[in-house]
Amino acid sequence: MTVAITGGYVVPVTSEPIEGGTVLVEDGKIVAVGADADVDVPDDAEIVDASGTWVLPGFVEAHGHAGIGEDGIGWEGRDYNEMTDPNGARLRAIDGFNPDDQGLRDALAGGVTTIVAKPGSGNPIGGQTAALKTWGRTVEDMLLRTPASVKSALGENPKRVYGDQKKLPSTRMGVAAIIRDALTKAQDYVKKRDQAVADGNPFDRDNTMEILARVLSGEVPWCQHTHRADDIATAIRLADEFGYRLIVNHGTEGHLVADTLAERNIPVIVGPLMTSRGKIETGRRTMRGPGIMARAGVKIALTTDHPVVPIDFLVHQATLCVKEGLDTETALRSITINPAEMMGLDDRVGALAPGLDADVVLWSGDPLDVMSRAVRVFIEGNEVYYYDDAKGEGVPKNPFYSE
Numbered sequence: 001m002t003v004a005i006t007g008g009y010v011v012p013v014t015s016e017p018i019e020g021g022t023v024l025v026e027d028g029k030i031v032a033v034g035a036d037a038d039v040d041v042p043d044d045a046e047i048v049d050a051s052g053t054w055v056l057p058g059f060v061e062a063h064g065h066a067g068i069g070e071d072g073i074g075w076e077g078r079d080y081n082e083m084t085d086p087n088g089a090r091l092r093a094i095d096g097f098n099p100d101d102q103g104l105r106d107a108l109a110g111g112v113t114t115i116v117a118k119p120g121s122g123n124p125i126g127g128q129t130a131a132l133k134t135w136g137r138t139v140e141d142m143l144l145r146t147p148a149s150v151k152s153a154l155g156e157n158p159k160r161v162y163g164d165q166k167k168l169p170s171t172r173m174g175v176a177a178i179i180r181d182a183l184t185k186a187q188d189y190v191k192k193r194d195q196a197v198a199d200g201n202p203f204d205r206d207n208t209m210e211i212l213a214r215v216l217s218g219e220v221p222w223c224q225h226t227h228r229a230d231d232i233a234t235a236i237r238l239a240d241e242f243g244y245r246l247i248v249n250h251g252t253e254g255h256l257v258a259d260t261l262a263e264r265n266i267p268v269i270v271g272p273l274m275t276s277r278g279k280i281e282t283g284r285r286t287m288r289g290p291g292i293m294a295r296a297g298v299k300i301a302l303t304t305d306h307p308v309v310p311i312d313f314l315v316h317q318a319t320l321c322v323k324e325g326l327d328t329e330t331a332l333r334s335i336t337i338n339p340a341e342m343m344g345l346d347d348r349v350g351a352l353a354p355g356l357d358a359d360v361v362l363w364s365g366d367p368l369d370v371m372s373r374a375v376r377v378f379i380e381g382n383e384v385y386y387y388d389d390a391k392g393e394g395v396p397k398n399p400f401y402s403e
Contacts, residue, residue, distance in 0.1 A: 008050030012352040025358040028380035058113025058359035062339030064306035066103035081120030090207040091127030107134040108385040110312025111374040113359040121153035121225040124178040153225035186212035221245040227252040227281040255292035262297035271303040291325035301339035
């Protein structure tokens, strides 16, 4: 199927905006982006009139719990924190993911078409994350990549969870020790496994060690929950010891060590920002932080950490960061191409460019204006949401079969 989205103010993110632009889609992929007069639209194309709207790529939420921390149903929907084993590397977000979560419908209303669903921060090693689209019937329908990374946590959360159980870890030293021990064992496991393969001998596989081996090889990045500057330093220390690819998640005090993060080329997924300072380690939370880091040269992405902040408020966090000094170009990149690049998804999402998935959102105006809303949302060229002006509400398409 061919779809031509025409006449809008097209913001590709990775190239200059186009007044009166066309995004041409074939079989779910973008094949052309340009001025209306410069794009050859086939006669049989379905025309989507985008006149009067801003046309952007779907937003990317690089850290959150939509689908595994379901909205509005209490404990039964909380499937993202297996707080019974400090090392949960073998746990997979896709095994607890529900495509029927209300949070995913909220994501569409906020123009979010890709998420990275992550296990929680109760364990030093929480599990394997998954990159998914925000519309579909099954995880397999929605899946971009699993594992997209391995989630790990430093700081208050794991020491509180296990300290309350009178178990290791109950201190920051203990949290780091759990991570270090696990990765050391993984190094030993890799040597024994590789030797067994070379010798042609059988070897008992271990799912925990196998995924950590992929982290050690650099194949899978390490998403490190860390708020305080001292915990960020520990995250860097551990990454230096074991050589894995580090992505700082939350980074509440990242602005205090922005020069170090920039010098080391360590990206930061910042947020949630529209919250109270509910923990000691979030006491220096500030909307100025992302701008300070960006000006220092740190690649940043923004996160709502849904459901901590509703996922449809992702763009509003960007707006408030602009108010506090973040430039508008970086603000848009922080919810599109930057998170896509960090999580290795930029070959599929994060911009409007030929070859990428046709995840396209039509906005009533500049999305950084809080009065603008997503009026039509397309995922892989399929319209999955529209705003009904007559009813004054958004209408997500039902992915599930019905008579």
